[in-house]
Amino acid sequence: MSAKIYYEKDADLKNFEGMKIAVIGYGSQGHAQALNMRDSGVNVVVAEMQGTDNYNQAVKDGFNPVSASEAAAQADWVQMLVPDTVQAKVFEEIKDILASKEKAVLGFSHGFNIRYGKIVPPENCDVVMVAPKGPGHLVRQVYQEGNGVPMLVAVEKDSSGKAMNLALAYAKACGGTRAGVIETTFTEETETDLFGEQVVLCGGVVELMKKGFETLVEAGYQPEIAYFECLHEMKLIIDLVYAKGISYMNYSISDTAEYGEYSRGERIITPQTKEEMKAVLKEVQSGEFAEEWIKENEDGLPVFKRKRKEMEEHLIEKTGAKLRDMMDWLKK
16 A cells, blocks of 8 residues: 655645644754744744753744743644653643643654653644654755655544644645655554664664674774774765665675675574564564663663763774764864
8 A cells, every 4th residue: 555645735834824833842853843834934932941052042043932831822733842751741731731722733743652652632632743754954954955854744633623734734834745745643653663763773773883893803804994894884885775775776886795785685684683673563562662761761761871881982983983083074
């Protein structure tokens, strides 16, 4: 079944007439969405904690940041863009305000807290998601260039009967309909997003690079050479895949490298590896990972901090820092 994709003609900013949008959190996504919407003519108020770097940036960008409760009181739409593990706490501050309104929209850019029941919206709220498929700085940059980053859109609850139209208007205001907005669900977005991060994009790729680097260094090769072969050139390969797909990457590399992919790749990523991927997916689907991550935060992030420190002290990071000093273009 092909995904349903919406474009500029499918969205109308007139759906925002008379509405004010509260962006809760002026971080990566918050700053991009708030600025893009303001440039699209939408009435935006920003909520951020006074004294923080994000608060100061919002002021610098021409906003007058207020508290989450003040923003919710002013707004018809509240977009939750603080970190996943903070959202439920912030929601406690604004839920009664939202419930007191005749109608309201509660929006997200990741389905975590709705999917795992950490936030239970009031009955009068539309609950929607507009999720850019790119980091905030890219969402902003591409919008300013006159283009847009592809986005996902989902409706969890349609109390007004207009939730999808409103969500598409939000995506349009952020630039998403210029590229295309794919319809999904909170469940699909959350589960695939967490799985992708853990198994491929972050967990899988980082461990693959580390283990390859370690194998070469332990065999007596210079760390600098191992770094180039197992990490530095990853960007060159991914850029080719990103631009035109795996087949184009294979066309662009040497025949020797391509044959090495076909003949050795499945010895590294084995059927056993795929079985472990399935186990990770089950942990995401069951909520086991969500509960683990929430408890990790409640306990003060002991595993998180230990693993971060281990990564910072790994030889691959020390080698990379030295080599990147040679690459003036990276400093720009």
